[in-house]
Amino acid sequence: MLGEEKLNQIAEKALSFSKAEQTEVVLSVSGNALTRFANNQIHQNVAWKNLGISARVIIDKKTHLRKGSGGQVGVASTNAFDTESLKDVMARATELASLQEPDPGFVSLPKPQKIEKVSDDIYHATEEEMSDGAHTVIKKAMKENLIASGAYANDVSELAVANSLGVWAYHAGSSCNLSAIVLGIDSSGFAADVARNPDEVDAELVAETAVQKTLESKNPQDIEPGGYEVILEPQAVSEMMAFFQWYGPNARIYHEGASPLSDQMGKQVFGKNITIIDDPFHESVFPMPFDFEGQPKKAMTFIKNGVLENIAYDSYHALKYHHKNTGHALPAPNTMGPIPLHMYIAAGDKTRDEMIKNVKRGLLVTRLWYVRVLNPKMLNVTGMTRDATFLIENGKIIRPVKNLRFNQSIPEALNNVVGIENKLTPLASFEGEMISLAPTLHISKWEFSSATLF
């Protein structure tokens, strides 16, 4: 890691090589390691480090910017910080900008804003810690004659943003993520834990949960597809909500009319028990005090008691649509729009066991797999269940069942939530970059359309 002072010097140096009207640089430094295991032994054990600079240059050769009708924008990147490379990346970005037609939607890079300081502590997991974490899962699986697979990832990174209008933002962070899928002859079980510090990763609990799920889901039985009540465990809720992150409160898609939330501001869009928050400072997530334009993030509520209150903006869409920037920019050039990265459904008042007891006939789903959008406007998705699915009857888990395919509208599901767990579980993506929180949900109807063979 290079530290704030060094990165600030590099950013200043890079900016000094630009003669453009406005210039922005995003600097990144990363050190990553991942220990992967399968068939009860480590089979891939890797570490890599990299750095990067991305320069966004805005020129006004055609004088549209000064008239408020668009700048010419070019972006270039490289993975070196030496003088020659900094000059080269700036020259390439400038050349690209000079070939551009003015973008009428581009008004200006953002100006400096006060950024809340959060901890920059980072934690490196050693090769031994990661290997031992993997071995904890392997040992427990072998004891039950099961096969362990999984990955222990440690990601350490620095991010800095500077622009010629005076923006400077720096943050360092790290994460440790142990995930496991344990396989039996005809069953599997998933578990994971994520923390900032390797000491806080509970490998024993991951091992115990994954092994237990595998044992409990042995000998799964066929079940007819159709509409069922479901208990979605936190991993499944997170996998369902990933696409809502992209197609829901995203200013670009919202204003294009392609989001299920388009034209619904202030209206009841989900059940009254649904509140959806984006909180980059939540104690259980990995804090991120600013976005990729160096603009401050803050906790905000998108959906309150089912009513749409806010959506996510970056500087481009805020200026284009005359709205306040909410600090949700992604790295430029961004053709996807502003996307919230710390979004979750607020906790409710039920325990997981209470929700199971309330199910007359339904399915307990550990996680979803290969979820894809059929139509973004309606946000109906398809996907499979995976790694332990169970039939619940009259409030009791009866037996494991084979996996099913679902075709389900997410807005409909969020209108049919009848129970929300009273706690949130921190979750990592498989690579550990996007951290989210989720409660277990009880949904009164979920459409399963076909079965698979296991």
Place this chain on the structure above:
Amino acid sequence: MFTRIGYNKNTNSDIMLKKAENILSKIPSADYADVRVVDQSSEDIATKDGVVEALESSQSLGYNIRILKDGVWGFTASFDLSEQGVDETIKKALAIVKASTKHKTSNVQLDELEPIVDSYKTPIQEDPFNVPMEEKIKILLAADKAQKVSDKIAVTQASYQANRERKYFVSSIGSKIDQDIVWTGAGTDTTAVDGPELQNRSYPNSFRGQNQTRGFELVRELELEKHAPKYAKQAVELLTADTCPTGEFDLILDSNQLALQIHESCGHAVELDRVLGYEASYAGTSFLTTEKLFNFQYGSNIVNLTADATIPGGLGTFGYDDEGVPAQRTYLVKEGTFQDYITSRDTVSKLHELNPKYNKKSNGTVRASSWSRLPMIRMTNINLEPGGEVGTGKAWSLDEMIADTKYGIFMSTNRSWSIDDRRYNFQFGTEIAWEIKNGKLGRMLKNPTYQGITPQFWQSCDAICGRPEWTVWGTPNCGKGQPGQVMYTGHGASPARFKKVKVGVVKW
């Protein structure tokens, strides 16, 4: 601060190979080691509603070392090519080896490989990086504008991308290979909206068009501006089209949809690392277990599937894989019977133990998405061979196939895809479909979907079009592995017919 030794177009192969050899020479005694120095560059242009909203040039240079010692692998990668940086990278790799050894239960074995000293360069007519940027922008803006055929058009988009990978590979068995791989792609995507209704049409394929290991000649041949209006009009027509009916019907898939069907239900299913459980922690396993080799009826007897990294222009075409194994053509399924996997040097050794009938060497499919990623088994070009060329069956034309269908649905261009973690249950949606009645193409249908179980589906294949309608489509967004890798793969296909498929499985 950090030592840089040159970028892409200025890269000197001899210097880079020497650098790789220098790194290799520093690695202490091991069972096997290899080094890859990789210099990647790319340019991307994306237009939206007549504005160039992304104009980007990216470069990345780095290297990795892979050490096999005491029966386990260690892999490290870094951007830092200085002497000190290299020493640290090697030291870290050895520490990783030590940590892996602690809990090992068996030794990694590699199959035999003769050393190779060679160069490979993608044959291209026009280097995309030498075409003036102004010209590329002009082509895309014209294609973007050409989509505005109606006031129902909500979003117009056009995209272009070009990539160059210079790879310098040396290994402890004496191989020394440099490759210069170029691939290019372009396409258009129109969105039409009317109230709650939203429809898309893309040309020539969805998800960034067509992509091939070719130069800018591909972009010129696509004639985006000329073709874009036809597809934009279809997007508008789809807004008021009838919904695809539900039932079990004969289904004809256009070659661009069949490409993704092959990718998901064959390509991933034959990855030997997945079959052996090495991908269980992420993407899952495969139903094509090793006892099925040489005897499992994967498809009907007209189904012939190959992995072929030698097809001119295929997005999965190269000279050598990232273990230094030459590019090859392999039958995966021949006349319907499952014949082979796509393999690597270590997994093929494992297969020799599990199935003594299998005596082949690695068929050369190992690639990494960048210098920072571990090489692993990836699809090359996985193809459904044209009808009438191997075994029984004839080379149909699409017109003949439609004329031969009493009632059916013809679907084109992927819109959604999903498959279970053993590659059995799949569901696809396409952008557009047409009803076939009494041998004639009839009304346009919106929101088409179909679902099936892989072997049942391929066993229902009763007609495949011939080579004149065979296209090698590029799939540049194939995800696999932890840490994640996005790889470029290819799929040759011509339209084919499948009997009694569940169609219209979702209504909206």
